[in-house]
Amino acid sequence: MIEEIEISDLGVIAGATLPLGPGFTAITGETGAGKTMVVTALGLLLGGRADAATVRSGASNARVDGRWVVPESGAVSERVGEAGGDVDPFGSNGDAELTLGRTVTAEGRSRAQVGGRSAPVGVLSELSSHLVAVHGQSDQIRLRSQSAQRDALDRAAGADLDDALTRYRAAFDTWQSHSEELDSLTRDKTARESEAESLRAAMDEIEQAAPQPGEDEHLASTAERLTNLEELRLAAAGARESVSTELADGDDVLALIESARRSLERVVDVDETLQPIAEQLQNLSFMASETAGELSSYLASLDADDSHELEAINERRALLTALMRKHGPTLDDVIATLDRGSTRLLEIDGDSERIDALTEQVDVDAQELDAAASALTNVRRVTATRLGAAISDELSALAMPDATVVIEVTEKSEYTLSGRDTVAFLLRPHKGAEPRALSKGASGGELSRVMLAIEVVISASDPVPTYVFDEVDAGVGGAAAIEIGRRLALLARHAQVIVVTHLAQVAAFASNHLTVVKESDGLVTASSVTRLEGDARTAEMTRLLSGLADSDSGRAHAEELLELARPESKVIG
Known part of the structure; x- marks a missing residue:
């Protein structure tokens, strides 16, 4: 879980501290205030590409520091130790504090710190898979790809698929190694003669x-x-x-x-x-x-x-x-x-015998690979049925009551490192309609909800400590937005959830509300981050609803939303 992020001279943000903590954190602000820089900052801490253009104009460098709460022992702590860093244990429940840092100079050079020590940026990337799952509008586009859909299905399959995939990859490596050797010997036969x-x-x-x-x-x-x-x-x-x-x-x-x-x-x-x-x-x-x-x-x-x-x-x-x-x-x-x-000459004369032996071995390997691939396909098909039904139930709760997700797993003739399956997520928007691929039949708003539904379902079998959603509510409004907020709050019962949003219906369900505020003295524009509570939060909710922070009708609607969301926006545990 991320406790806090400090940002200095990144984009329009001159200096800001984001108090995060458990539960559901909503980040709002006017267009251009720098909300996206919060996600950019997190991306830098997770080993993302450094861009000199993100350094604030006139500054020599941009810096991002983050404090995480991680298990005192485990994969994260072990990798930090291998990089020369340390985690600081505290309390009696086995938790420890981990600090990560990233600096980007105006010339585009980048430095990383892990656990108080300088480290290669690649270490941040390795840690990221254990710390945070980030979803933005680009991920909605990526969800249209077959590889992303297969990854989502595999995550939902859990340990059963891990075992089947391990056996398959062992068989695949053996088959590929022998096949390549046989091809090489056969291809070079004339040269050897x-x-x-x-x-x-x-x-x-x-x-x-x-x-x-x-x-x-x-x-x-x-x-x-x-x-x-x-x-x-x-x-x-x-x-x-x-x-x-x-x-x-x-x-x-x-x-x-x-x-x-x-x-x-x-x-x-x-x-x-x-x-x-x-x-x-x-x-x-x-x-x-x-x-x-x-x-x-x-x-x-x-x-x-x-x-x-x-x-x-x-x-x-x-x-x-x-x-x-x-x-x-x-x-x-x-x-x-x-x-x-x-x-x-003995080696060359022995190649003919080796070719004969390899030909027989490759046939045996192919049979074992086929069996392993079929077992992997069976796991995926069983999971596809279960996952499709669970996602469809989630979509019903996300104001898509008639929508159904069908996940097809089709075997192809070509073997790859991930199997021989083609996975396709199909969306039937309403009864009587033909299921169509997400890449063809889903709008941006529908993709947002499908992606959220997938994460809510998969979190039960493949939990991630922190989820970050960058405008997951794009293209959504009204009742659908309320349901997205409700599902994010549900997800936050099991993990930390951070959402950059422009919708009051989503922000209402947050247990922690931060706003990015842009200020200008006529010469320089700078943004800062403020935690909202009480009237200040109501005013921001009013602005999100009506565009005016002092609108009476907007304020009444904001208070109504907050009251609606209050039972579900409490931090659990």
Whole structure:
């Protein structure tokens, strides 16, 4: 329930406080005074679109703050906590106070506050479904749509429909998922066959070449060696001649080292410090001899006919380069293509089996979906009969005694997330007439009453804490308006009801009467909100009836209306 709303610099309202509370609150005022801004303010608190044009001329921003009474625990409190805000418990009956705020700048930027903390505007939208149901003239137009009519029927169905719809949506999701996978596999079958053919050709080509890891680098090194074969031979031969006595005249490295070692050995007994040096020369002699042997082996390995080997290596390198260009960029990538290709071929080959399995599964899914859809249709049809009769009874109380609402539920072939039913509300304005769709056969005033009748009936099975009606009495007058006021008062026995109205017959049944007053000093026009009681309320009722606040006849009529409505305008509970 909304306790209070504060408005600053919104439209023509410079500053206003709306004391609301339980029961039926009527909001009246002259045309252009800003009554609609009250609904706009509430819309902002419920996450509605922010419009810079609603900011009062000359103000930097518009601000709306609201205080709600909500359960201390439950969906609302949990979502507020998730957003970082808090509710403030009070009393001993489990109630708590929730504050919501919204600011809109003249540049069109918007900020929201939830439970004392900044929060995304989307949080306000999430909370709105738990807090308020708002109905305006646009909702009367929306009621002409089949989706809105189906939503109304589903709300009336309550828990039975929730269970049936949950089962249906589970079946729908399963069927849709398998159907989409089957369609995708079937649609891409040709592309997969082409991919498999290309993979097999690539794998055959790679398998025939049989590349080895690192082979390209090894072949490049070998080719470099063979290309410089003669230079390598000359260098190795020269080096061997320099260290080997086999090809020198006694002045090679080995001979010189041996000569130095023998010179020291002759005198090592005289000075023992020469012994380590002599041993080093001995080691150098061994190393030089080994080096000479290794150079001889290296020269022996250089085949004079290695040109044929170079040709074969270059051919092999050209083959590997072609493979890397097609399946690389590296040789490792080429080799990995074999593993990846084998895995992918298994997947592609398995698709045919998957298509067969999915085809059978989709048939099973379709049978389960059909059964779930039929169960959902049955719930809706049972509810349609009950709801149509209850709405017709309400319309009788709303000065449409001969009107009957018939709700048709028709199955269609197409499945959607909400079922396969088309729901149509038909109105028979009087006996003997053919029922016609609301979109074709109902006037604005009739739509207003049908919408109110629906809310009164549905509130018993799908209660909403607060209802807001913006000129629900449009196109209505006389006795019908009195009955609308009476039904709003009845609805207010179970929920908070806020109504923006221009009819005294409706306002008379309010337990809380607020008026939006427009004032001007010749330069600036501003509106404020005042709670009416006693003579002030009678004067406003007189103005609504006759256009003159001091009309004697109008005043008498106003007092008569207030007296008529008094027993039904009391706050219950």
